[in-house]
Amino acid sequence: MQRNPLIAAISLGLFAGAATSSALAETTPLEQQLKDLESFQVIAHRGASGHAPESTMAAYELAHEWGVDYLELDVQITADGELVVFHDDAIDRTSTGEGKVNDHTLEELKALDTGSWFNEANADKADADFEGAQILTLSELFERFGHDERYYIETKSPQLNPGLEEALVESLEAHDMIETGRVLVQSFEQDSLLKIRELNENVPLIQLVWYHTNEEDDSQLQEWTGVTPGPAEITDEDFQTIAEYAAGIGTNVTYDGNDVIDADFIRQAQANGLPVHIYTINEPEEMQRLLDWGVNGLFTDYPDHLLELVE
DSSP, X not given: OOOOHHHHHHHHHHHTTOOSHHHHHOOXXXXXXXXXXXXXXXXXXXXXXXXXXXXXXXXXXXXXXXXXXXXXXXXXXXXTSXXXXXXXXXXXXXXXXXXXXXXXXXXXXXXXXXXXXXXXXXXXXXXXXXXXXXXXXXXXHHHHHGGGSOEEEEEOOGXXXXXXXXXXXXXXXXXXXXXXXXXXXXXXXXXXXXXXXXXXXXXXXXXXXXXEEOSSOTTXXXXXXXXXXXXXXXXXXXHHHHHTTOSEEXXXXXXXXEESOOHHHHHHHHHTTOOEEEOOOOOHHHHHXXXXXXXXXXXXXXXXXXXXXXX
């Protein structure tokens, strides 16, 4: 596999001025994290969200207990500048509130119940302990698991969350998550990732892509934000452009029931220094199919099912 330019740049930066060859031979935690991306990663999508309310402490506790490789989460910024762990732009689906996350202060969001909806939607998994679950701040998640976990963080809807990247990098630095190899930052928005890079060039980045059919020609595939051509037209140079700033790529595998990428896409990305993570895979048969393709990681709501296949 071609070495990712980001890994080489970080290695040079971290070891600049080293006095001896033995010092150069040492592997830093950040380098080890990047090397680990070449192996298979179990990524708990919003925690163990198939078993507990998404993005709540209960979901992350389960995933942590099972020994996943990454806790996956989305961050947004409140009206008073606090980072919270929440997926949707609007709070209606998974809380007792209404409106957008960033229309509310943290105090207002903390007053909401973000757990009872799960019991109503999943009677077979309902648990009274889920009732009254509060929205999490990023700091609360870091304080609970610290450096015992790795975190896979999406900058969610950056256009709706001005100042998100600055606040996130500040928090990552304050909790010493970067040099210790504890965090990946993912986004569909290339500009958001590049902003993170400007703020701290050592933050490992994952470029998310979403392939779907062209509305004018459903025989053609395109990428949502235009960060790459459609899979049939993608070139080594397209992957290398992403590898200049990112440590990996995250993609869907199907759209409208049909595959949009194949094993050749996986191999081509890897050959150009980009480990490939697929979202969001919940059926064991599909997990196994993608494992057979040689993917580097899967996002899943059911990390226990994936762990059974890879352990």
